[in-house]
Structure formats: C-alpha cells, structure tokens
Amino acid sequence: xxxxxxxxxxxxxxxRGTLIRLAKETGLSKGHLHDLVKGRTKAVSVETxxxxxxxxxxxxxxxxxxxxxxxxx
Numbered sequence: 001x002x003x004x005x006x007x008x009x010x011x012x013x014x015x016r017g018t019l020i021r022l023a024k025e026t027g028l029s030k031g032h033l034h035d036l037v038k039g040r041t042k043a044v045s046v047e048t049x050x051x052x053x054x055x056x057x058x059x060x061x062x063x064x065x066x067x068x069x070x071x072x073x
Contacts, residue, residue, distance in 0.1 A: 003044045003063055008037050010056055026051035 011018045019037070023030040028051060035041045044052070049063035061067035 001062070001068070002039075002065070003036060003041075004039045006058060006062060007033065007052075010058065011037065022052075022055055025055040028052075 011022070019033055020030060022028075023033055026033075026048075028048060032041065032048075036044070044063045046060070046064070049060040052058065052063050053060050059067065
C-alpha cells in the first residue's frame with residue numbers, strides 16, 4: 001500500500017476536517033499532506049513518517065513502504 005493510499009484511507013475513515021487536524025498534530029503543512037493524498041508526493045521522508053505515526057498510529061515502516069499494511073474492515 002502506498003503512502004497515498006494509507007493517508008487517503010485514514011482521512012476517508014474519519015470526520016470532515018481530519019486533514020487540517022492532522023496538519024496541526026504533525027506540524028506538516030496542509031498543502032504537503034494534500035499533495036501526498038493526491039499522489040503528487042510519492043515518497044515519504046523518515047521525519048514525515050515519524051510525525052504521521054505519532055498522529056495516526058500507523059507505523060513508520062508502513063509509511064515508508066517497508067512493511068505491509070493490513071486493511072481493517
């Protein structure tokens with residue numbers, strides 16, 4: 001699963017405004033997160049992966065594509 005898919009699924013499963021909240025929690029810009037969701041940013045840095053893990057609970061290795069992500073239904 002790509003970082004784009006991970007973030008897109010995470011946001012879709014939550015209430016409106018999640019992208020803005022996530023930007024505040026991670027210290028990443030809303031624009032950067034939006035670019036990631038839209039696939040304009042293909043790779044995620046280790047620092048970004050750590051910030052996303054802290055805010056979402058999704059492990060760094062999954063953000064970096066080093067380990068599989070299990071979809072929960």
